[in-house]
Amino acid sequence: xxxxxxxxxxxxxxxxxxxxxxxxxxxxxxxxxxxxxxxxxxxxxxxxxxxxxxxxxxxxxxxxxxxxxxxxxxxxxxxxxxxxxxxxxxxxxxxxxxxxxxxxxxxxxxxxxxxxxxxxxxxxxxxxxxxxxxxxxxxxxxxxxxxxxxxxxxxxxxxxxxxxxxxxxxxxxxxxxxxxxxxxxxxxxxxxxxxxxxxxxxxxxxxxxxxxxxxxxxxxxxxxxxxxxxxxxxxxxxxxxxxxxxxxxxxxxxxxxxxxxxxxxxxxxxxxxxxxxxxxxxxxxxxxxxxxxxxxxxxxxxxxxxxxxxxxxxxxxxxxxxxxxxxxxxxxxxxxxxxxxxxxxxxxxxxxxxxxxxxxxxxxxxxxxxxxxxxxxxxxxxxxxxxxxxxxxxxxxxxxxxxxxxxxxxxxxxxxxxxxxxxxxxxxxxxxxxxxxxxxxxxxxxxxxxxxxxxxxxxxxxxxxxxxxxxxxxxxxxxxxxxxxxxxxxxxxxxxxxxxxxxxxxxxxxxxxxxxxxxxxxxxxxxxxxxxxxxxxxxxxxxxxxxxxxxxxxxxxxxxxxxxxxxxxxxxxxxxxxxxxxxxxxxxxxxxxxxxxxxxxxxxxxxxxxxxx
Amino acid sequence: xxxxxxxxxxxxxxxxxxxxxxxxxxxxxxxxxxxxxxxxxxxxxxxxxxxxxxxxxxxxxxxxxxxxxxxxxxxxxxxxxxxxxxxxxxxxxxxxxxxxxxxxxxxxxxxxxxxxxxxxxxxxxxxxxxxxxxxxxxxxxxxxxxxxxxxxxxxxxxxxxxxxxxxxxxxxxxxxxxxxxxxxxxxxxxxxxxxxxxxxxxxxxxxxxxxxxxxxxxxxxxxxxxxxxxxxxxxxxxxxxxxxxxxxxxxxxxxxxxxxxxxxxxxxxxxxxxxxxxxxxxxxxxxxxxxxxxxxxxxxxxxxxxxxxxxxxxxxxxxxxxxxxxxxxxxxxxxxxxxxxxxxxxxxxxxxxxxxxxxxxxxx
Numbered sequence: 001x002x003x004x005x006x007x008x009x010x011x012x013x014x015x016x017x018x019x020x021x022x023x024x025x026x027x028x029x030x031x032x033x034x035x036x037x038x039x040x041x042x043x044x045x046x047x048x049x050x051x052x053x054x055x056x057x058x059x060x061x062x063x064x065x066x067x068x069x070x071x072x073x074x075x076x077x078x079x080x081x082x083x084x085x086x087x088x089x090x091x092x093x094x095x096x097x098x099x100x101x102x103x104x105x106x107x108x109x110x111x112x113x114x115x116x117x118x119x120x121x122x123x124x125x126x127x128x129x130x131x132x133x134x135x136x137x138x139x140x141x142x143x144x145x146x147x148x149x150x151x152x153x154x155x156x157x158x159x160x161x162x163x164x165x166x167x168x169x170x171x172x173x174x175x176x177x178x179x180x181x182x183x184x185x186x187x188x189x190x191x192x193x194x195x196x197x198x199x200x201x202x203x204x205x206x207x208x209x210x211x212x213x214x215x216x217x218x219x220x221x222x223x224x225x226x227x228x229x230x231x232x233x234x235x236x237x238x239x240x241x242x243x244x245x246x247x248x249x250x251x252x253x254x255x256x257x258x259x260x261x262x263x264x265x266x267x268x269x270x271x272x273x274x275x276x277x278x279x280x281x282x283x284x285x286x287x288x289x290x291x292x293x294x295x296x297x298x299x300x301x302x303x304x305x306x307x308x309x310x311x312x313x314x315x316x317x318x319x320x321x322x323x324x325x326x327x328x329x330x331x332x333x334x335x336x337x338x339x340x341x342x343x344x345x346x347x348x349x350x351x352x353x354x355x356x357x358x359x360x361x362x363x364x365x366x367x368x369x370x371x372x373x374x375x376x377x378x379x380x381x382x383x384x385x386x387x388x389x390x391x392x393x394x395x396x397x398x399x400x401x402x403x404x405x406x407x408x409x410x411x412x413x414x415x416x417x418x419x420x421x422x423x424x425x426x427x428x429x430x431x432x433x434x435x436x437x438x439x440x441x442x443x444x445x446x447x448x449x450x451x452x453x454x455x456x457x458x459x460x461x462x463x464x465x466x467x468x469x470x471x472x473x474x475x476x477x478x479x480x481x482x483x484x485x486x487x488x489x490x491x492x493x494x495x496x497x498x499x500x501x502x503x504x505x506x507x508x509x510x511x512x513x514x515x516x517x518x519x520x521x522x523x524x525x526x527x528x529x530x531x532x533x534x535x536x537x538x539x540x541x542x543x544x545x546x547x548x549x550x551x552x553x554x555x556x557x558x559x560x561x562x563x564x565x566x567x568x569x570x571x572x573x574x575x576x577x578x579x580x581x582x583x584x585x586x587x588x589x590x591x592x593x594x595x596x597x598x599x600x601x602x603x604x605x606x607x608x609x610x611x612x613x
Numbered sequence: 614x615x616x617x618x619x620x621x622x623x624x625x626x627x628x629x630x631x632x633x634x635x636x637x638x639x640x641x642x643x644x645x646x647x648x649x650x651x652x653x654x655x656x657x658x659x660x661x662x663x664x665x666x667x668x669x670x671x672x673x674x675x676x677x678x679x680x681x682x683x684x685x686x687x688x689x690x691x692x693x694x695x696x697x698x699x700x701x702x703x704x705x706x707x708x709x710x711x712x713x714x715x716x717x718x719x720x721x722x723x724x725x726x727x728x729x730x731x732x733x734x735x736x737x738x739x740x741x742x743x744x745x746x747x748x749x750x751x752x753x754x755x756x757x758x759x760x761x762x763x764x765x766x767x768x769x770x771x772x773x774x775x776x777x778x779x780x781x782x783x784x785x786x787x788x789x790x791x792x793x794x795x796x797x798x799x800x801x802x803x804x805x806x807x808x809x810x811x812x813x814x815x816x817x818x819x820x821x822x823x824x825x826x827x828x829x830x831x832x833x834x835x836x837x838x839x840x841x842x843x844x845x846x847x848x849x850x851x852x853x854x855x856x857x858x859x860x861x862x863x864x865x866x867x868x869x870x871x872x873x874x875x876x877x878x879x880x881x882x883x884x885x886x887x888x889x890x891x892x893x894x895x896x897x898x899x900x901x902x903x904x905x906x907x908x909x910x911x912x913x914x915x916x917x918x919x920x921x922x923x924x925x926x927x928x929x930x931x932x933x934x935x936x937x938x939x940x941x942x943x944x945x946x947x948x949x950x951x952x953x954x955x956x957x958x959x960x961x962x963x964x965x966x967x968x969x970x971x972x973x974x975x976x977x
Contacts, residue, residue, distance in 0.1 A: 049832040049854060049885075056828060078758035079886055081730075085761035086852035086877075086884035087830040088812045091732030107708040108659040108686075108726045111759050114708050 010129055011038045013060040013093075017067035017076060019045035024098060025066040031122045032129065048080045055089045062129050063093050065112070068100040074110060081111030098125065143256060143338035145364065146267045146293055148476045148512050149401055149435050158472045158566065164573040165427035172582045173428055176389035180611040181604070182215045182307055183387040187352035187394060189215070190309075194360045216308025223311040232322065235278065235313040235330065243278050247334055250285065254336060259291025259537060261544045266506050267340065267513035268540060270533060271482060271521070273298025275316040277327045281334030286530040290537040294340030294364070296515060297331070299323045304348025305378060305603045309357065319527075323354055328361035340364040345391055346405065347373030349383070349604045352390035359398025365437075366400050368392055368429075371421030372407040374586050375598035381586035383604035392429050401435035403478050410485065412446035412597025415465060416568025421591045423569065424582055426475065437476040437512070440465040442502050443485035446597065453561065458487060458498075459505055463554040464561035466509045471566050479506055482517035492519040496535045500543035507544060508551035516540060620651075620748050621975035622738060623914065623968060624766035626755035628791075628888070631776035633919030633956070635660060635673045637964075638754055640956045641770070644965025645750055646678055650972055653741050653748035654725065655684035657734060657763070658756025659709070661692060661724025670923055670931055675754070678720040682748055684737055686710045686726040694721030703740035705733045714741060725754055731762040738765065749972050764878035768912040768971055769795065770964070774919030775936045784941070785948035788916055790892025792951045795879045795913035797895070800906035814838070817846040831857040832885075837864055846873040850908075854885040855894030862901045869903030878909045914967055915952040918945050 014029050016022030022044050029041045040058055042051065055063055065080060067073055077097055084090040090111075097107050098116040107115025116125055127134035156162035189212045196204035213221040223229050259268050270287045272280050272295055284295050300320030303310070313326035321327060328343065335341050344367035345354035351368065358366045370388040374381035395402050404425045406418035422438060429436040442462045448454040453461040462479070469477060484502035488495040496519045506514045518528050519535035576585040585591050592598025625641070627634035638654070645652055654677060665672050677683060677695050686709035690697050697715040705712040709726040714737075717723070728734040734753070741747060753766055763769055771791060778784040814826035816838035828836055830851030837857070838844055841864045853876050862869055876882060882891045898905055920938040923931040938958050945953045954964050 052830070052852070053828075053832065056830070075758045075886075078756070079884075082759040082761045082884045083852050085730050085759075086764075086881045087832075088851045090730045090761075104708045105659045105662070105726070108729055109756055111658070111729045111756065112708060113706065 009036045009038060010062055011058070011060045012040070012062040012064060012129060013055060013058050014039060014041045014064045015046065015051045015054070015066070015080075016042065016044040017046075017065060017073075017080070018099075022066060025064060027122050028064060028125050031126050035126060035130070037129070048076065048083050051080055052083045052087050052089065055084055055093060056087060060093060063095045064125070065095065065097045066099055067097070074106070077112075078110040085111065096125070096128065143293075143336070145338045146264070146340060146513075148267060148340075148365070148437055148478065150476065150512070152476050153474045154430050156473045157470070158570075161423070161472050161566075161570055161573060164570070164577055165423055166431075168424050168573065168576055168582055169427035169431050171580070172385065172424070173389060173431055175581070175583075176386050178611055179386045179608050181383055181386050181608045183349050183352050183383070183604070183607075184390040186212060186215050186308060186350070187356050187387075187390055190353050190356045191360075191394070194356075212308070217306045220306050220308035220310055223314075229310055229312075229314060231317050232310075232314040233317075235276075235315055235326075239278060240313070240330070243281060243330065244333070247281070254285070254289065256288050256336070257291050257541075259293075259541045259544065261541075261548055263507065263544070263549075265513075266478075266503070266511050267293040268503070268537070269294035269296050269340070269342065269478075269480075269513060269515040270537070271296045271298050271515060271517065273300075273320045274527065275300075275318055275321055277313065277315065277321055277330040280321055280331050283528075283530055283533065284331070284334055284339070287533050287537065288336055288339055290534050291541055292339070292537060294342060294513070295335065296342045297321065297323070297328075297344060299344070301347075301377065304350065307349050307604075309350050309353055323350075323357060325357055325361060328357055328363075332362050342367060342403075345402075347377040347384075348379055349387070351384065351387040352394055355391045355394040355398070355400065355402075359394065359400055363400065366391075366395055366402040367405060367439075368395065368402045368425065369404050369407075369422070370425055370582075371418065371586065371591055372405060374601050375413065375592045376408045376411040378601035379603045380605035380607075381600050382583050382608050384601070385583050385586070386608050388425070389428065389432075392432050392434050395429075396433045401437055401476075402429070403437040403439040403480070404429070405439040405481055406441055407481065408592050408598055409441050409443060409445045409447065411592070413592035414447045414568070414596065415440070415445070416565055417572050417591050417596070419465075419469070419565065420569050420572035420576065423472065423573075424576070426473075437478050438469055439478050439480050440469065441481060441485060442479045442483040442506065442514075444487045457555075458484075458502070459552055460554045460558040461561055462502070462505060463509060463558040464565055466511060467558060467562035468565035468569070471562065472569070476512040478513035478515070479511055480515035482515045482521070484517070488517065488521075490520075492532060492535055495519040496539035499536045500539035503540040504543040504547050505552050507547065508553075620742070620750055621768070621972045622751045622753060622766045623971060624753040624755060624763040624769045624911075626760060626763055626769055626771055627757075628771065628773040628787075629777040630665065630757060631670075631672075631919070631921060631923060632772045632774040633917055633921070634755060634772040635675055636919070637770060637772045637917045637956055638752060639673065639676055640961035641752060641964060641968055642677065642681065644961050645968055645972070646681070648965070648969050650749040650969070651680070651682070651746060652750050652752060653682040653684060653714070654723075654752040654754065655727035655734075655737065656725035656754035656756065657727060657729050657759065658754070659724075659726045660754050661689065661722075661726070665923070670933060674722045675725060676721070677717045677723050679717050681717045681720075682714060682741070682744075683717060683723055683725070684712060684714045684727055684741065685724065687713045689724040689726050690715070692724040695719065695723050696721070697723070701740060701744060703737055705736055712737070714744065727754075728762070729756065729759075731764060734762045734765050749976065750968065759884075760880045761884045764880040764909060764911060766911055767975060768914040770915050770917060771913060772917045772919065775922035775934075775941065776919065779922055779936055781936065781941045781944035784918075785944045787889050788945060789948045789950070791883075791888045792913055792916070792949050793892050794882055794888065794895060795911060796950075797876070797879050797882075797905050797907045797910075799910040800875045800908050812850055814850070815848040816840075816844060817848075818843040819845055831861075833857060834860055837861055841865055844872055846875065848875045848908075849881070850877045851881065852884050853882050855882070855887075855890040856885075858894040858898055862897050862903070865901070867901050869898060869901040872903045874898065874903060874905045876905065876907055878907050879911055913951050914971060915954060915964055916945065916949055917954050917956050917964070918942055919957075920955070
C-alpha cells in the first residue's frame with residue numbers, strides 16, 4: 001500500500017456550516033469511523049461561537065468544516081478560523097475546509113490548513129487526516145495501448161455476402177497486381193529511403209530522393225531543394241528545442257484521467273490538425289489528460305491532391321497539419337506510448353506512401369478507403385484503387401490495422417452503397433492479411449434527411465447500421481467521423497451533449513471505438529480550441545458515468561432497418577459482381593451516383609499503367 | 614547582547630476586499646527601502662491573484678525589490694516574476710505547501726501565502742529574527758475577514774475605503790470605532806493574580822479570591838463568572854465577543870465601577886466579527902464605569918483610505934467606480950483620531966515617516 005505509515009486513531013470534529021447540505025461531511029465521517037478514528041459530527045448550521053466552543057471542549061485534533069462558497073459564506077468561514085485563533089484553540093488543531101468552489105488558495109486566505117474542492121475523493125481527505133500521501137488509482141490510470149482488433153475473427157455470418165465479397169475482392173487484387181502508378185512507385189522509393197538511411201547509405205538516400213522527386217509535382221519537389229512551400233514555414237531550431245524541453249519536463253507528470261466508467265470500450269479518439277505540429281502536441285496532451293485513448297491526424301485536403309509528399313518540418317497556416325516525415329516525428333515525440341495514433345491515408349494521390357510514413361514514424365493505425373476518396377474527395381477511382389491496394393500491402397507489412405470509413409454518406413450516398421464499398425475494401429484487406437476496422441458513420445446524413453429515418457430519434461438508424469454489420473461479419477467497428485456529424489450546432493453545450501449521447505449509444509451497442517469532435521469543431525469559424533476539446537471529453541465522461549452498465553434501447557425499427565440494410569448491401573454487391581470490376585462500379589455509379597452526390601474524381605486520372613515485370 | 618533582535622512588526626489589514634491594502638503595502642515597502650531599512654514581508658492569507666475572484670477586476674500585485682526578504686509557501690515562488698533565493702525553511706506548513714524564507718535576487722511580483730494562524734506567525738517571527746541581517750521591519754499582509762494573528766504585531770495600518778462603505782460618513786464612524794478598539798490601553802500588570810500564565814479566564818473577587826473558569830474565551834452567558842456582583846477584575850486570554858461584554862454589563866445591573874477587564878489584545882475583541890459592535894460594547898463597558906485593558910498592545914499607526922469601489926451592473930458584470938476622494942478624506946480626518954492618508958492622492962512620504970519612527974523605536 002502506498003505510504004504505509006503506523007498511525008494512531010485521531011479525534012476529529014466535523015462541522016457542517018450549510019444548514020441543509022452536509023452529505024460530504026457525512027460521507028467523510030463514515031470513512032473515518034471505518035478507519036478507526038473517533039469522530040464528532042456536529043449538527044448543521046451552528047454559529048462560529050458554538051463551533052469554537054465545541055473545538056475547545058472536545059479535545060479534537062482535526063476540525064473539518066464543510067460549506068459551499070457563496071454570497072457571504074467566505075466571511076463566515078474566515079470568522080470560524082479567526083475566532084478559533086483568538087480563542088487560543090487554533091494552534092492545537094488542524095482546520096480543513098471543503099465544499100464547492102473551495103481551492104487551496106481560498107483555504108489559505110480564510111485561515112485553514114487545507115482546502116478540498118468539488119470532486120475530492122473521500123479517501124483523499126482521510127489520507128490527509130492520517131498524514132499519509134494520497135494516490136488515487138482511479139484518477140491516474142496506468143494506461144496500456146488498446147488493441148482494437150482484439151478477439152475479432154473476421155468470420156462471415158452471411159454466406160451470400162461472403163461469397164460476393166470474395167469474388168469481387170479477388171478480381172480487384174488480381175487486377176491491381178499488374179498495375180502501378182506514381183503513388184505506388186513513390187511509396188516503394190520512400191520505403192527504400194528509410195532503409196538506406198538506417199544503414200547509413202547517404203549516397204543511396206540522395207539517389208533515391210532524385211528518383212522520388214521526378215515522380216512529384218514541382219511544388220513538392222522544390223521542398224527537397226530547401227525552397228519554401230506556399231502557406232507554410234519551417235519550424236525553427238529554437239522551436240524544436242523548446243518542444244523537446246517541454247516534453248521532457250511534462251512527460252513524467254502526465255496523469256491521464258479515465259473517460260470510461262467500468263468498461264474498457266469504446267476506445268475514444270479525438271481528431272487533431274491545427275496546422276502546426278507543435279500546437280498539435282499541445283492539443284494531444286490536453287486530450288490525453290482528459291481521457292482520449294487515441295488521436296487522429298488531419299491533414300489539409302489540398303496536399304492530398306499533389307503528387308508527392310513535402311519535405312521538412314512545416315507549419316501550415318490553415319487547418320490541417322501537413323504529413324511529412326519531419327512533422328510526424330515531431331508529433332510522435334509528444335504522444336504517449338499508450339495512446340493510439342492514427343495517420344490517415346485514405347483519399348488522395350499519396351495513399352500508399354502515407355502508410356509507409358505512418359509505419360516508419362511509429363503510428364498505431366492508418367485509414368484506407370477507396371470509395372470515399374474517389375467519389376467524394378476528388379481522386380480518380382482507378383488511381384485510388386491501385387494505390388489503395390498497395391497501401392493495404394504496406395499496412396500489412398508494417399502490421400498496421402486500418403479503418404475503412406464511409407464518408408461518402410455525407411455526400412448523399414445511401415448507407416447500403418457506402419457499406420458495400422467498405423466491405424469490399426475490408427474483404428481485400430483480409431485477403432491480403434490485413435486487419436481492417438469497419439467505420440460506419442453515426443451522422444445525420446443527407447439520406448436520412450430525405451428519407452426520414454431520424455425524424456423521431458438518432459438511435460434507431462445508427463443502431464441498425466451496427467446490427468447490419470454484425471449480421472454480416474465479426475469485425476471491429478469504430479463509428480466516426482466524428483460521431484454525431486451534422487447534429488452539432490455552434491452552441492457548445494448542445495455540441496457537447498450530442499457528442500456525449502452518441503458516445504453513450506456507441507457504448508450501449510458495444511462498439512470498439514469512436515471518434516469524437518471538440519465542441520467547436522463542427523462549426524468553428526476559426527481555430528479549434530483546446531478548451532472545446534475538454535468540453536466534449538468531459539461530456540462523454542459524464543455520459544459514460546450516467547449510464548454505467550445500463551444502456552440505450554433502440555426501438556424495433558432498428559432491427560427492421562438492419563435487415564433492410566443488409567439486403568441493400570447484398571443488392572449492391574450483386575450489381576458490382578455483375579459489372580465485373582470494382583473500379584468500373586465506382587465509375588458507373590453503382591457505389592454512388594451523381595444523383596446521390598457522388599462524383600468520380602479526376603485527380604490522378606490517366607496515371608495508372610501496367611507494371612513492368 | 615547576544616539576544617535576538619526582532620525588529621518592528623507592522624500589520625497591514627483591510628476592512629474589506631479592494632480597500633487598498635496591497636497598494637498601501639507596496640507604498641510602505643518603497644518608503645522603507647528608501648530609508649535603507651531591511652524588510653521581511655509575509656501574509657497571514659493569500660495575496661497574489663491579479664484578478665479579483667469575485668468581481669473579475671484587475672488587482673494590484675505585491676512588488677518586491679532586490680534584497681527584500683519574503684516568507685511564503687514554496688509552491689508560490691515560481692508564481693511571481695521575482696527571482697527568490699531560499700535562505701531557510703522554518704518548518705511551517707500552509708495550504709499551499711511548506712513555507713520558506715528567501716531573499717529577492719531580482720525584483721518583481723511575488724505571491725504570498727504565509728502563516729495563517731497566530732502560532733505559526735510566532736514561529737516565523739522567531740525563525741526570521743535568527744537569520745543574519747534580520748529585518749528591521751516585518752510587514753504582515755492581512756487576510757480577508759481575519760485579524761487574530763495581528764495580535765503579534767507592534768502596530769497596524771488599517772486600509773479602508775469605499776469598497777467597505779460608499780457613505781463617507783458611515784465609513785468614518787465605523788473607522789472611528791475601530792480606532793477606539795485599538796486604543797485600549799496596555800495593562801501594566803498590577804496584582805500577582807494576573808501573573809498566572811494560562812489559557813483560562815481568571816476572575817478576581819473583592820475578597821481577593823481568584824477563580825479559574827473552565828474556558829479561555831468569553832463568548833456567551835455561560836462564560837460569565839458566577840459571582841459577578843463581587844467581581845473586581847477578569848482576565849480573558851482568548852476571544853471576547855461584544856455580546857458577552859454587554860451581558861457582563863447587564864449582569865452587574867449596568868454598574869461596572871471598580872471592575873477591570875483585561876483582554877489578550879484588541880484583536881481578540883475584533884475577531885468576533887463586526888467592528889462596529891466591538892466599539893459599541895467597549896463604550897457600554899466604559900459608560901458603566903468599567904475599564905478595559907489589553908495584555909498586549911497593538912497600536913494603530915495609521916489609516917489609509919481608498920475611494921475606489923466595484924459597482925455591480927445589471928447582468929452581473931462589475932465596473933470601477935470612485936467616490937469623491939477629497940470628501941472621503943476630509944470626513945475620515947474629521948472623525949478618526951489617528952493619521953489618515955490617501956496614498957495615491959497624497960503619496961506615501963508621511964506614512965513612510967510614521968513607519969520609520971516605529972522601526973526606530975523598536976531598535977532602541
